[in-house]
Amino acid sequence: xxxxxxxxxxxxxxxxFPPSATRRKKxxxxxxxxxxxxxxxxxxxxxxxxxxAGEDNEHNAFEVSCGAKQIMQKGGMVLRKCIINKxxxxxxxx
Numbered sequence: 001x002x003x004x005x006x007x008x009x010x011x012x013x014x015x016x017f018p019p020s021a022t023r024r025k026k027x028x029x030x031x032x033x034x035x036x037x038x039x040x041x042x043x044x045x046x047x048x049x050x051x052x053a054g055e056d057n058e059h060n061a062f063e064v065s066c067g068a069k070q071i072m073q074k075g076g077m078v079l080r081k082c083i084i085n086k087x088x089x090x091x092x093x094x
């Protein structure tokens with residue numbers, strides 16, 4: 001298998017986005033059975049280092065966000081920021 005990286009232009013400097021995105025995608029694929037919704041969100045709703053996603057209820061939102069945080073931690077990455085429109089849920093996430 002041959003991997004080829006193409007350029008993604010963000011200004012005039014070389015971007016590390018393609019290699020890091022490929023590495024992150026391979027890591028996330030390992031967790032589709034353990035955290036299917038969180039892994040799917042990380043696959044399709046992660047833009048750069050921002051996860052933009054939503055859920056229908058508070059319980060699901062908390063479970064998915066915790067699953068995404070665990071997946072990222074196991075890969076040596078940190079999901080630092082989480083903005084939730086419910087203050088009690090926001091406190092639980094921290």
